[in-house]
Amino acid sequence: MNDDSKVLAERFEENRARLRAVAYRMLGSPTEAEDAVQETWLRLSRSDADAIDNLAGWLTTVVGRVCLDMLRARTHRREDPLDLHPGDEAVRHGAVRDDAEPDPEQEAILADSVGAALLVVLDSLSPAERLAFVLHDMFAVPFSDIAAILNRSTDATKMLASRARRRVRGTTDVPETDHGRQRQIVQAFLAASREGDFSALLELLAPDVVLTTDDTALQFATASPGAPPLAAQIRGRTSVAEMFRGRARNAALALIDGAVGAVVKPAGKPRVAFRFTVQDGQIVGISIVADPAQMERADVQLLTPEPHDGSS
Structure with missing residues (x-):
């Protein structure tokens, strides 16, 4: 040496x-x-x-x-x-x-x-x-x-x-309970988005919810006719609900790195991921990720939507 x-x-x-x-x-x-x-x-x-x-x-x-x-x-x-x-x-x-x-x-x-x-x-x-x-x-x-x-x-x-x-700190449910509740909320959010149910979207979003979008997703939105008007960051339930109203038609419920979210899979390969942060029964954060390197590293498993039982 x-x-x-x-x-x-x-x-x-x-x-x-x-x-x-x-x-x-x-x-x-x-x-x-x-x-x-x-x-x-x-x-x-x-x-x-x-x-x-x-x-x-x-x-x-x-x-x-x-x-x-x-x-x-x-x-x-x-x-x-x-x-x-x-x-x-x-x-x-x-x-x-x-x-x-x-x-x-x-x-x-x-x-x-x-x-x-x-x-x-x-x-x-x-x-x-x-x-x-x-x-x-x-x-x-x-x-x-x-x-x-x-x-x-x-x-x-x-x-x-x-x-x-x-x-x-123990301020949320144990992981198993939290996982099930998160799945219920994300599934309801996707359904409300597809159906254009603005009131339901508002109920699911926290007042100070933050939507973040990476550069690749912004480029996709700019290049795609009819895509929602994205920004690097959108704050507030009204603005975020408006952005998602009538959207998410191609988004599939998925487990992303162990957390419930959604992905868009053209040609069978995940291209865009929607990561959700849920707290106290409401969505406090949404992150749209389309960077190829991140998507390649992400562990994605599609989930079968659970039957709606009429509960909120």
């Missing part, structure tokens, strides 16, 4: 404990956390380290991506019980800073141990929700950086973290 490699290895070791902390909270297993950290080191060793201005931030981004891939690989299959060791060294962390070098004193501050109960709650989140919550709320990573990892907008990333935060 030459001198440059030794220096790089030493700098990596200075960040190892924090990287294990991130990976442990993401994966819930010290063994898998070590695997994620090791993969992060391999990626660093193959990179041009001299071009990295903020090594701590770069490593956090990479370990986040590695963990996200590992979580997505778990989707739709149950794992063995979490390898819980709340007193493990991996639960120690320091805040990630935006400047070039982390503050050693800040890195040395120990956080409270992650209890088994919290890890179980985190395990109920979708991979994207878990990443947004863990990196932002536990490690102070800016939402803009997390959005880059998820290939989503900053606003959409904030919604993910907010939804995860409510679940962790």
Whole structure:
């Protein structure tokens, strides 16, 4: 090992404990956390380290991506019980800073141990929700950086973290109940949209609902005759309801990265996704995503609409 490699290895070791902390909270297993950290080191060793201005931030981004891939690989299959060791060294962390070098004193501050109960709650989140919550709320990573990892907008990333935060704090139903209620509400919203039922749309939307649209979807709308007048962001139930009235005819109910939403599938391939954030029985956020890279990475499963039983 030459001198440059030794220096790089030493700098990596200075960040190892924090990287294990991130990976442990993401994966819930010290063994898998070590695997994620090791993969992060391999990626660093193959990179041009001299071009990295903020090594701590770069490593956090990479370990986040590695963990996200590992979580997505778990989707739709149950794992063995979490390898819980709340007193493990991996639960120690320091805040990630935006400047070039982390503050050693800040890195040395120990956080409270992650209890088994919290890890179980985190395990109920979708991979994207878990990443947004863990990196932002536990490690102070800016939402803009997390959005880059998820290939989503900053606003959409904030919604993910907010939804995860409510679940962790116990202010929403348990995941199974929440999932069923979300499906009911999204299905009703799509039906009201197709039927042009403006009153029903208003009832399903929260007063301060926010609709966000990525650049690709905006381009589709501009190029498509008769498409709704989209904007990067639309606020308020009246404006959002007006945008969706008489629309969504080609949207199919779907599970997107573990959350209920809808997709448009021309030629059988998902091209546009509608991601919904539901709180207290109303839709508080809708994100329209058409970016090819995001759609390629999304885990999409079509759902069969449930029979309407007449309940709201």
